[in-house]
Every structure is written in C-alpha cells, then in structure tokens.
Amino acid sequence: MPPLPLASKEGHFLYQPWHSTTAYLINETGVVNHTWQGDYYPLYDSYMDHDGSVYFTIDSGRGGVQVVAYNGSLLWDYRYTRDSSYATHDIAILPNGDFLIIMQEIKSAAQAIQKGRNPSTIWFGNFNPNFVIQVHQTGPTSGDIVWEWYIWDHMIQDFDPTKDNYGVIADHPELADINCDYWWNVGWPYMNSIDYNPETDQILLSAHNCDEIWIIDHSTTTEEATGHTGGIYGHGGDLIYRWGNPQAYDRGTAADEKLYLQHQVCWVKPGLPGAGNILVFSNGNNRPGGYLSSCDEFTPDIDNATGEYYQPPAGEPYGPANLSWQFMLPQNLFSDGFGGAQRMLNGDTLICSGWNGVFIRVTPDMQIVWTFNNPYPYMNDEVYRTQYIPPYEPPPPQPPHHPDLECNGSLSWSNIKPGATVHGSFQVINIGDNDSLLNWTVNNTISWGTWTFTVSSGENLTPAQGPVTVHVYVVVPTEKNAAFQGNITIRNKDNSSDYCTIPVTLTTPLNQNIEYPGFLARLLMRFPHAFPIFRYLMGF
Known part of the structure; x- marks a missing residue:
C-alpha cells in the first residue's frame, strides 16, 4: 500500500458516489486523504487493491472495468464486448490481479419458458439470467475471459412437467428454482454482490430475488462449471452452500426466512473478529414487522470432519438456524436498495446505508460511534457501498541477519x-x-x-x-x-x-643452464620432438 497522506488509527474508507466519477478515500474524521478519477459513473461500485490502485466498474456500453493507479495513471481499460450479454453490479479482485464480474445474458421468452419459467412472470419479452466471468489482463485495453459460470446450467423447476429441468425442488438444493421469484426477471436472480475467498477458492454471491446467499466452487474448469461434477469439492458448478430463505428450495416456510432482498454479502476476512463468518446487508423490504434494514452475521455450518459445508438431511434447510449477530438500522436509515457492511480490525462493523449516503460504525454491543454523510457530489448522494481499508502497520523490525x-x-x-x-x-x-x-x-x-x-x-x-x-x-x-x-x-x-x-x-x-656436448646439442636440435622426458627434465 502506498503511504497515505494522513495517518488514521481506525483505517480508511473508500467509496464512489452513485453520481460521481471520483473515488474518495477518507479517514475516520471524514477528511479526504486521496482521490482517484475515473471516466464514467459507476456500474455500481469501485474497489481498492492491495497496491493502492482502484478498480472502477464503468457504466458504458456493455460495461467494463478501469484500473487507475495511486498516482492517477490508467493501468487497464477493459470493455466487455460480447453480444447478448452485459456487465452488472459488482466485481471481486483476485490475488493475481484478475477480477470476477457479475454479468447478465439475454434469453428469449421462449427459451425461458422451455427452461420451465412461469410465462406470466416474464416481463419485457425476455429473461436475463446472471453469470460470472473471470478476466485476465493481456494488454492496456484487453483481457482474456479465463473462467465462466452460468446459473442457466444449474436450474430446476416444478411448474411444468413438459419442460426442461422438471423435478422435485426439495430433493435438489444444489440447483436454483427458476421460479423462486415472481416479480422481476431483468437480471435473474438479480445477483448484486460477489466476494472471493482465496483460502477455499470459493465465490460468494447474493441471489437478491431469492433472498439468499449462494456459494459456488471456483476451482472448476469452465467446462466442469457447466455440470455437476469436478472441482476440489466434486460438485462442478452446482451450489455447494446456500442460506437465507429455505422457501427458495422448498425446505421451509416464511417463518424460516432470514434475509430480505439483501445487497452486499462478504466473508469476514482472516485476522478480523469473526473471521470466516458471513456478513450481509439485508435491506428489509417485505420484512415482517416493518421495512427495516439490518446488518446480519452468521456462521456457516461446516462439517469438521471434511472441512466442507454440512449437507443437511433430506427435507431440512441449510444451517445455521440463527444469526450470530444482528444490528437493526434506525428507521431513518432504511435503505430500499444498495447498502453494505464490513468488519473492521477493532471488531466494529462499518455499515453503508446506501440510498441515504450515510456510513456508520457500530460496536459489537450495537452502539453507533461514528456517522458520516456523503457530501459528494451533493449531500447524501447515494453510495452503493463503502470499502474498509485497515490501518497500515509496518511489519515489526527484524533482527539483522549479516552474512560473513x-x-x-x-x-x-x-x-x-x-x-x-x-x-x-x-x-x-x-x-x-x-x-x-x-x-x-x-x-x-x-x-x-x-x-x-x-x-x-x-x-x-x-x-x-x-x-x-x-x-x-x-x-x-x-x-x-x-x-x-x-x-x-x-x-x-x-x-x-x-x-x-x-x-x-x-x-x-627452470632452465638448469647445463652445457651439453656439441653432438648432443646438435642431436636435440636436429630432432626437436625426440626425447620429450629428457627435454622436460633438463629444461631444454
């Protein structure tokens, strides 16, 4: 990380307002420490990488990503160009500098109906399922798509037995019910958040319309990701874990629902309190008891014997049954859309009430200890989410290791x-x-x-x-x-x-300066290659 202009004991916060081409880095007092300038409004979000560069998602054409260095130079300007699909919402930066990005492909109404979608829930004449691609930089304006995963390959339905993918949904929690929602099909299931876990090589997705989080295996090849086998977890591109709404796979009722049209989902990073848990900004639309947004934390059920997610018995939902921690935002911070949450180094949680452009820092005992209202480009402009940048601490000095x-x-x-x-x-x-x-x-x-x-x-x-x-x-x-x-x-x-x-x-x-008889001297000169040992010993 490049040196920041002002020290911050609490770390820094990066965000890009919804109506701005600038990403701002602020400290806990709200002072702007650095800015990065992009060329477009955000597709939804921007992120800082470990080297101080910022990845801007761009709302232009079919979407793409611009990477701007700490000094402002443009390192990469990638534009997605495939027909019948486009980028949407969120990205995740991989350790090697590649990025994962959520996409949408355009399917016709006929294709969706053949797949088992209820025709009465197809709006605007098409159906747009999500997919994920990984892009590797090949030049200043180019990149190769090196990995792909499509939810279209992992669907099930029980609506029409004459159509594809018909089956018993409760028997296949590894598949997504194409009819899990009935109100929106422009981007299905409207994936609006993605995170990557380098320790497990897994991808975490927010399935907004199904009120769920999904986890898939990134270790597969693209070919394996189309099927149901392969990868280090053996399930190909199927869902290896899901949580938030058992109704989506016919293993629960409304009383079992935990998430309500959520946005950001992310793992708590290693070294932070709650590491390995999952944080969710649940917007709270259709929440029983009122429209209230919340930050929810839960601990996925892991089988200690295998290190993999615990697969529940037939008919039972994925655990856990209860949250580990929850903070309900005040009514005035209800966010109908956008929003996010991240765990901080000291155990506090940074929460972004996206539609209000307000950031708060909440302690484990649920006290709000910091509030920031985004003033750029105007007061309380929407912010999709904010990124927590931990305080940089130089490694402790090592004793000298002198060679000799x-x-x-x-x-x-x-x-x-x-x-x-x-x-x-x-x-x-x-x-x-x-x-x-x-x-x-x-x-x-x-x-x-x-x-x-x-x-x-x-x-x-x-x-x-x-x-x-x-x-x-x-x-x-x-x-x-x-x-x-x-x-x-x-x-x-x-x-x-x-x-x-x-x-x-x-x-x-050494020449011994021996006086040779005339005939011997003449003999040695007459035959220069004769008597080599004698010559060597006598120095002749």
Whole structure:
C-alpha cells in the first residue's frame, strides 16, 4: 500500500458516489486523504487493491472495468464486448490481479419458458439470467475471459412437467428454482454482490430475488462449471452452500426466512473478529414487522470432519438456524436498495446505508460511534457501498541477519609445462548469522594465463548450505623458466569490506643452464620432438 497522506488509527474508507466519477478515500474524521478519477459513473461500485490502485466498474456500453493507479495513471481499460450479454453490479479482485464480474445474458421468452419459467412472470419479452466471468489482463485495453459460470446450467423447476429441468425442488438444493421469484426477471436472480475467498477458492454471491446467499466452487474448469461434477469439492458448478430463505428450495416456510432482498454479502476476512463468518446487508423490504434494514452475521455450518459445508438431511434447510449477530438500522436509515457492511480490525462493523449516503460504525454491543454523510457530489448522494481499508502497520523490525564471507583453499602449481592446462579449486562459505543470505562474486585481476571458473558468483547462500566449491582451470603461459603469482579476490556483493583472497603461485620448469656436448646439442636440435622426458627434465 502506498503511504497515505494522513495517518488514521481506525483505517480508511473508500467509496464512489452513485453520481460521481471520483473515488474518495477518507479517514475516520471524514477528511479526504486521496482521490482517484475515473471516466464514467459507476456500474455500481469501485474497489481498492492491495497496491493502492482502484478498480472502477464503468457504466458504458456493455460495461467494463478501469484500473487507475495511486498516482492517477490508467493501468487497464477493459470493455466487455460480447453480444447478448452485459456487465452488472459488482466485481471481486483476485490475488493475481484478475477480477470476477457479475454479468447478465439475454434469453428469449421462449427459451425461458422451455427452461420451465412461469410465462406470466416474464416481463419485457425476455429473461436475463446472471453469470460470472473471470478476466485476465493481456494488454492496456484487453483481457482474456479465463473462467465462466452460468446459473442457466444449474436450474430446476416444478411448474411444468413438459419442460426442461422438471423435478422435485426439495430433493435438489444444489440447483436454483427458476421460479423462486415472481416479480422481476431483468437480471435473474438479480445477483448484486460477489466476494472471493482465496483460502477455499470459493465465490460468494447474493441471489437478491431469492433472498439468499449462494456459494459456488471456483476451482472448476469452465467446462466442469457447466455440470455437476469436478472441482476440489466434486460438485462442478452446482451450489455447494446456500442460506437465507429455505422457501427458495422448498425446505421451509416464511417463518424460516432470514434475509430480505439483501445487497452486499462478504466473508469476514482472516485476522478480523469473526473471521470466516458471513456478513450481509439485508435491506428489509417485505420484512415482517416493518421495512427495516439490518446488518446480519452468521456462521456457516461446516462439517469438521471434511472441512466442507454440512449437507443437511433430506427435507431440512441449510444451517445455521440463527444469526450470530444482528444490528437493526434506525428507521431513518432504511435503505430500499444498495447498502453494505464490513468488519473492521477493532471488531466494529462499518455499515453503508446506501440510498441515504450515510456510513456508520457500530460496536459489537450495537452502539453507533461514528456517522458520516456523503457530501459528494451533493449531500447524501447515494453510495452503493463503502470499502474498509485497515490501518497500515509496518511489519515489526527484524533482527539483522549479516552474512560473513569466508574462503578456504589456495592454488599452487610447480614445474608445469608451458601451454598445459592445470586444475584446482577453492571453497566459498557463509559463516554469518543463521538466516543471513550471502551474494558473492569472484574478482580475478591476474593477467597471466587463461582462467576459467565453473562458478563465478552466487546468490542467497546461507550458512546451512555449507561451502560452495569453485573449480578453476588455467591454461599456463608459454614462457619457460618462469614463476607466476597473484591473488583471486572473492567479494560480498552487498558489503565491499567483506572479502577474502586465494593466493596463487605457478612455475614452469627452470632452465638448469647445463652445457651439453656439441653432438648432443646438435642431436636435440636436429630432432626437436625426440626425447620429450629428457627435454622436460633438463629444461631444454
């Protein structure tokens, strides 16, 4: 994360107003610490990534995403271009910089009826089921769709036995009833929130019209995601968990309903109070007892033996039966649409009353300790949701880990024939602190002979790795009756004062200055290749 202009002990909050092209980063006093400028009104939302860049969803054409760096430069301008479908609502950023985005495809009324949709609930002549894509950047304005999942592949119905997907809904909670709602089919089930869990490789979705949250497996291939097998959980693209309204899969009544046309759904992140739980902003439309919005927290039922979601007995709904925590917003903060909630580092919960443009911070004992009214571009402009940015704390200083270079060995050769090749070796060792890393290099300034080193440098040598043996090959100079010497220096590349030397000596056979009889001298000159051992020993 880039350094923020003003410190904030509570963290920061990022949001983009509904009628603005600007994303604002504020601290707990409401002071704007930084802004990012996009080119369009939001499709719905924007998010900050770990490097300080902001992903803007854009309401232009078929939708897309612009990524703007902390310094304001445009890093990526992706536009979705497929026919008969378009982007909507929300995105989730993956650890590698890819993003997941909620889409809608356009199906005709005839296609929807064949799938089992009640014809009386098809408005505007078509039916638009949601799907999810993952986009990987390939250039400044391009991206590849590397993964896809379609709810159209995972439907069931009990309305018309002559149509596709007819079955007993209660027997198939892994499938979505195409008739779970009867009032809206422009974006079905009107998915309006997506989150990603990198620890489990799962995707969390808000199925708004069904008053549910759904979880699907992201580890599948696109082909596996069309079916009912595959992926690390073995269920392909089927729902592996759902919660909020058992009526949607015929395993409950209105008394069992927990969610009411919710918007943001998200996991509580690791390291935060309640980690692994799910937070939901339940808007409260059609809530028994009155239209009140709430922030709901629940703990999914996990089978401890398998680590997977507990599959209830036949006819029973997914657990839990009760919420872990709930905060009912005051009547004046009821939000008919939009809205979100996130857990903060200190255990408080940040809640966005979207249609009112109001953020509140609520303690675990349900006290409102902070309120902010969005003033941009005008007072209380709508905000789809706000993102909590935890306070940046530099990692604690680590004790120094100093490497220490040491060398063992010497290179010494005597009475070597001129022009011959000799071999030797020496060792390089890090005798420094246990966790230290030594980066070293050989510095050879010897000008005589031709030198070859099997290893001339090394990176990240630890004491535990022991010595590195460097083999040396030298082509001896052609001078006779000569003595050569010098030093090879091995240096710590990160500390010029840490070095060691390997002494080097080499001699060629010394001329004994023997007076040969004339006939012997003439014989040796007459036959220059004869008597090699004699010549070598006598230095001739």
